[in-house]
Amino acid sequence: MAKRVAVIDIGSNSVRMVIYERTSRFAFHLLYESKSKVRLSQNAYQNNGNLQPEAIDRTFNALADFVNIISSFKARKTLCVATSALRDAPNKYDFIKLVRDKLKLNIKTIDGEREAYLGGIACANLLPVLNNSLTIDIGGGSTEFAYINKKNVTDTISIDLGTVRLKELFFDKNDVDGAKKYIDKKLEVLNELKASKLIGIGGTFRAITTAIMKQEKFPLRKLHAYECKSDEFKLFLKAVLNANEDELCNLNIKENRFDIIKPGSLILQRVIEKLSINELIASGVGVREGVFLSDLLRTSKHKLPQNYNTSVRHILDAHVSDKEYSNNLNKLSKKLFDILQNKFSLDAIYRGDLAIAAKLYPSGGSIHQFAQNRHSYYLIQSSLEYGFTQKQMVLISTLVRYAKRKLPSTAHIEKYQVLLPDTNTLNTLSYILTLSIYLLNHRPRNIDFEAELIDNKLIINSKNKMYLAKEDIKNLEDLKDLEIVFN
Numbered sequence: 001m002a003k004r005v006a007v008i009d010i011g012s013n014s015v016r017m018v019i020y021e022r023t024s025r026f027a028f029h030l031l032y033e034s035k036s037k038v039r040l041s042q043n044a045y046q047n048n049g050n051l052q053p054e055a056i057d058r059t060f061n062a063l064a065d066f067v068n069i070i071s072s073f074k075a076r077k078t079l080c081v082a083t084s085a086l087r088d089a090p091n092k093y094d095f096i097k098l099v100r101d102k103l104k105l106n107i108k109t110i111d112g113e114r115e116a117y118l119g120g121i122a123c124a125n126l127l128p129v130l131n132n133s134l135t136i137d138i139g140g141g142s143t144e145f146a147y148i149n150k151k152n153v154t155d156t157i158s159i160d161l162g163t164v165r166l167k168e169l170f171f172d173k174n175d176v177d178g179a180k181k182y183i184d185k186k187l188e189v190l191n192e193l194k195a196s197k198l199i200g201i202g203g204t205f206r207a208i209t210t211a212i213m214k215q216e217k218f219p220l221r222k223l224h225a226y227e228c229k230s231d232e233f234k235l236f237l238k239a240v241l242n243a244n245e246d247e248l249c250n251l252n253i254k255e256n257r258f259d260i261i262k263p264g265s266l267i268l269q270r271v272i273e274k275l276s277i278n279e280l281i282a283s284g285v286g287v288r289e290g291v292f293l294s295d296l297l298r299t300s301k302h303k304l305p306q307n308y309n310t311s312v313r314h315i316l317d318a319h320v321s322d323k324e325y326s327n328n329l330n331k332l333s334k335k336l337f338d339i340l341q342n343k344f345s346l347d348a349i350y351r352g353d354l355a356i357a358a359k360l361y362p363s364g365g366s367i368h369q370f371a372q373n374r375h376s377y378y379l380i381q382s383s384l385e386y387g388f389t390q391k392q393m394v395l396i397s398t399l400v401r402y403a404k405r406k407l408p409s410t411a412h413i414e415k416y417q418v419l420l421p422d423t424n425t426l427n428t429l430s431y432i433l434t435l436s437i438y439l440l441n442h443r444p445r446n447i448d449f450e451a452e453l454i455d456n457k458l459i460i461n462s463k464n465k466m467y468l469a470k471e472d473i474k475n476l477e478d479l480k481d482l483e484i485v486f487n
Helices: 055-074 093-101 112-126 163-169 176-190 201-217 229-240 245-250 255-275 287-296 310-319 323-338 348-365 370-383 390-401 410-415 423-439 467-475
Strands: 004-010 015-023 028-036 079-084 129-139 141-151 152-159 197-201 227-229 280-281 449-454 458-460 483-486
Touching: 004 055, 004 287, 015 055, 028 055, 028 310, 079 287, 093 255, 093 310, 112 129, 112 141, 112 152, 112 197, 112 287, 112 390, 129 201, 129 255, 129 449, 152 176, 152 245, 163 255, 176 197, 176 229, 197 201, 197 255, 197 410, 201 229, 201 255, 229 245, 229 255, 229 280, 310 348, 310 370, 323 348, 323 390, 323 449, 348 370, 348 390, 348 423, 370 390, 390 423, 423 467
Parallel strands: 004 079, 129 197, 197 280, 458 483
Antiparallel strands: 004 015, 015 028, 129 141, 141 152, 227 280, 449 458
């Protein structure tokens, strides 16, 4: 597969383009992103589904710019898919031919079930493990669903139910009751599905989620993997449906979504009520990532390898030159966690987070050695997302930020309180990471000492004098009832 791959997604409301760069076999990161609200389906549903000249012009011009951008990044492969607006249009082949002849861009029109599947494999691979979950992708012309259990994607469904379609057929005529009946009739295809979690893909869900995060002053400025209880979500949807334009502004809805946010909110409301959803999770990935992954993972059943994380691997590929030291930190932190777990009543769920913090601790040094902690912190908080909960993202980045320093500050703990474990757990994990770093100050090729806990003493047995470690550990903030002794 090419090192740089561009993906274009032509939807009913927007066209989006992303460029991914691979850093190793399955590791990649987003290199560039652009989008344009071309409203390709505008007025189509009032004209037997035919694409209208103005919408075609807007979409063609956006695609022309995308092609130039892709060329500037020297991407070797471009994958272009089109969804509802194009697959429903009787005159779609005229548009496809125009783009192919003028821009040398081949558009693949995918059916609704394929669209649902692509969104599903993106979420299954790039969100934390999902059980009994249903993805929902509300577009302008259609809505797609896919059932996920662990990494298995099944029951892909597409229905002719979208924001632009509802707007033109019902909301422009002020027929909300008609819209509800239309939605409920379409949703009958979900009668046999049972899901406790709803995974939101696409612009409508992201707009609602972003607005909720702003309203509650959520401390992490990242949408991917944001979790929300259904009661809170339903209250916000109700407020949106009852709001005028001024009130939509106060609810943090962007002006360019005013005309389609209510149709989208009504669809979400009816789905949540029909399935008795308990929890909602926002996905920062969707069809575009699914298109990329279906190509990247075409020989592995569209699943990343077991226990493999593409975000961790990318950071290691791009920012950690001394892999040996990184691996030793990872091993030692797990060993110390196991030794101290019972004494400090540490929940086993934190072992993996501590180990990843240790592995990625050196990453910021690639930017500037004297500000390594700060750079590692920002790098991890921004780049460590695929496959992690937001609580994990904040904990791992926090541990790295305060390594070899004082324990996490009160101000930091208060800011991220809703995402961090209790203070005693956080301080103990921070202590273990710093201790691991100090014990490896002499940079052995392999860990050349043993550690054991006897009463309240952590005994370090080594043939090496470990002079530097002893010096630094004198300045380490003490944990209650723990003494470090060198033999």
